[in-house]
Amino acid sequence: MPVLEKFTKQPADMQDYDIDYTEYLDQLQDTGEEAYVTVDSGIDLINYSLIGKTVKVWLSGGESGKTYKVTVTLKTVYGRTKQADIAIRVREI
Numbered sequence: 763m764p765v766l767e768k769f770t771k772q773p774a775d776m777q778d779y780d781i782d783y784t785e786y787l788d789q790l791q792d793t794g795e796e797a798y799v800t801v802d803s804g805i806d807l808i809n810y811s812l813i814g815k816t817v818k819v820w821l822s823g824g825e826s827g828k829t830y831k832v833t834v835t836l837k838t839v840y841g842r843t844k845q846a847d848i849a850i851r852v853r854e855i
Contacts, residue, residue, distance in 0.1 A: 772853065792839060834847075
């Protein structure tokens with residue numbers, strides 16, 4: 763799957779990122795039931811939660827100059843699975 767969006771953060775930042783599944787869910791008349799998040803080694807996954815039709819992902823750390831892939835998997839009440847990838851570039855300013 764192509765990368766949905768790219769973000770930049772500093773190594774000391776703890777930031778949240780929203781992955782919005784509204785268009786996907788509305789098109790299918792389905793509802794998100796649960797979400798799972800995996801991250802590349804080297805960046806810290808602090809927490810994540812499914813809030814309505816959006817998965818909020820909290821990340822910190824990472825090494826300056828590196829880009830990390832974050833994969834968000836949404837499972838729906840009708841048994842569908844939808845993955846989205848985001849890229850987090852870490853850069854010391």
